[in-house]
Amino acid sequence: MLIEKITQALSAVREQKPLVVNITNYVVMNNTANALLAIGASPIMAHSTQEMAEMMSFSGALVINIGTLDSVWIPRMSYAVEQANLHKKPVILDPVGCGASTLRTETARTIARLANKLIIRGNASEIIALAGEQAQSKGVDSLDSSDAALGAAQCLVSEYGANVVISGETDYVVTQDQIVKLNNGHQMMPYVTGMGCTLTALTGAFAAVGDDTGLAAAAILGVVGEIAAEQSRGPGSLQMNLLDELYQLDEATLLQRLKIQN
Amino acid sequence: MLIEKITQALSAVREQKPLVVNITNYVVMNNTANALLAIGASPIMAHSTQEMAEMMSFSGALVINIGTLDSVWIPRMSYAVEQANLHKKPVILDPVGCGASTLRTETARTIARLANKLIIRGNASEIIALAGEQAQSKGVDSLDSSDAALGAAQCLVSEYGANVVISGETDYVVTQDQIVKLNNGHQMMPYVTGMGCTLTALTGAFAAVGDDTGLAAAAILGVVGEIAAEQSRGPGSLQMNLLDELYQLDEATLLQRLKIQN
């Protein structure tokens, strides 16, 4: 039933081509837009408060990524979340570097409190820090294992009414009712910048067509990243192959590769 | 004669290496700079009003792209256009997402009114919205066909004294005197973000060496995109191959591939 949900979400994105509004960091704007296009969605990177009400009225989801945060962007993010709430659109929060600075931790919590329909996608250190536990965050790369973040993820589920995706060597999709474990992916993936941000953006596309758990995106990016990495000599070709494989992915390949447990 | 104009423009860019100043969106800064380098031009991404007078004094063209617009960037764009006017330099406007928000539509019109030597490059929905007709704009991907935008393009030609390029499955180059139709390209191209922005940037390079119509850039990117896509498994490799083919393009290949009608 989980697997069926994933394959249906993939078809739905390709048929509906949902518009996903992204307020994201400067580093990954290009590759997350490309990942959204490759899977079949329609990305728009927009941040001005002057157009956000219009944007949220016809978009399918809002992605908020705090990777290159400053005082100019924070009010834009809050305003966009309010508009998403108004239009009952899901918000996907990527708390990049949460725990590495007070600014990031507090901004991530502000966004999480504000959003009505929320999915949080972070690495283990970020999830732990967001939940207020002691994480090993330094910078934006995780120093904790996904397993260690499971309790924190459950805290976030109850505190914010959110669904939570912990990504790492093992990915966990944590909701009120269950924990799903995904074991795809490849050890070369952390050598491409913004791989987590790409997962967050894709989570927006699938949320726009009804997957409010983050499961479909995590399952698909794990499988696609694994296929792409197996053909890659290094992170340069991995980034390129990832987009090609998102574009080429068919249901049979997905089903054959997927390692899922609940 | 049109074909000769295109091949001469290509040689001129490679010989003169014109400097093209770009005030463009965060998403495409990297790949449009790379496309300009690959074709033989010299890109600079600069936006500060404190240096724009100097920049426009020795540059060959100004590219204005409103893809990630806000109130901080709008006055920078206007000031840059004024400096371009002062130095009699062409301005190439990319009205990204025009029609999708009032902010974008109005800003695009302000820039269009302000520029003295203007080329507009947009997709069909953007051209229709800029001309004030009813477009199907949602986000930044076109929902209209290029044919449907021809009348709107002609309105823009007379309203702003501009030359207009409509890009899409068919590209049209619309000037006071004629309409040129280009039938190169590939259906995979819209799956790479900023392909239209790349065309706009290249239009700046060719404008800097004297092509005030946008024809050379549209012809060349259509041919190069087609060649690149034929070798590509997906949009990741298309983006890479496009830069390689811009760099490798020779006159014989261009002539052999070009599908042009007027």
Add this chain to the structure above:
Amino acid sequence: MLIEKITQALSAVREQKPLVVNITNYVVMNNTANALLAIGASPIMAHSTQEMAEMMSFSGALVINIGTLDSVWIPRMSYAVEQANLHKKPVILDPVGCGASTLRTETARTIARLANKLIIRGNASEIIALAGEQAQSKGVDSLDSSDAALGAAQCLVSEYGANVVISGETDYVVTQDQIVKLNNGHQMMPYVTGMGCTLTALTGAFAAVGDDTGLAAAAILGVVGEIAAEQSRGPGSLQMNLLDELYQLDEATLLQRLKIQN
């Protein structure tokens, strides 16, 4: 002994995975982050004054790149350099487009004066302009040869107490005591945007593990760029192959290829 220093620096980066804070330009944020990851370091792109004190307390180096400068970013850069000084961390300055505008020249000098432990990495035109000599700067591409910038580099060494890397067809690493000449690289490299910025970012990674001269980064990027370009049909594949080869580089290949003289 120079060669040993380079190979030891490479091992140290891969073992210690130093965190490198980058305040850099919008164009190259993605590929410089990817280059840092590929060589084994941990990049963070952060610019807010609200988190910079925290960031500099646990990072290994600060990279300042003025490629897309404006009045909003200049105080952020100065503040970050002050924090780096406070924590005795090295600052690597990339004076992109120095000489092409007064704003860039003056900002680069302000940063250079402010930083206590400084490495400057620029192309010949930028180094000449920074030293106050007459350069041929137009835009961001060098119009001078590296040899012509040697005197200027020596001026910068004594004026700012900095070590200086001039990159170009020949690279020079200029310190108080010696000039090291590097003859790797490939003529296709200037056709990829931000190749110099990538060198600056890598210089930050090696500075974080103790190479305060810029030598290791220049040697390694020269060799890797050469290997990558030899396999590349154009600048698109060069950018991809460069990341793969940074990731794959081993000591034997480095030693076999390296052309170094002092």
